[in-house]
Amino acid sequence: MKHTYTGYGSQYVKLQFRKAGSAVYTIVKTVKASATGALNITVAASVDGIWRWAFGGTSTTGTPVSGGDYVDVR
Numbered sequence: 001m002k003h004t005y006t007g008y009g010s011q012y013v014k015l016q017f018r019k020a021g022s023a024v025y026t027i028v029k030t031v032k033a034s035a036t037g038a039l040n041i042t043v044a045a046s047v048d049g050i051w052r053w054a055f056g057g058t059s060t061t062g063t064p065v066s067g068g069d070y071v072d073v074r
Helices: none
Strands: 012-019 026-032 049-055 069-071
Touching: none
Parallel strands: none
Antiparallel strands: 012 026, 012 049, 049 069
């Protein structure tokens, strides 16, 4: 048996943002992944904060959330 990771395609994923100093994430946009699971979106950051992806999940995946990326707006 071979265990490999494959993208979970054609699913909707939410791009979330948390303003620096806040504890609450807000949904910025919902994006549909490609058939291979790739995500692609462009948004403009206007304040410092953390960006992450959140998947609503299925009966077999749970509700995974990516690690956050901090963006420092200059």
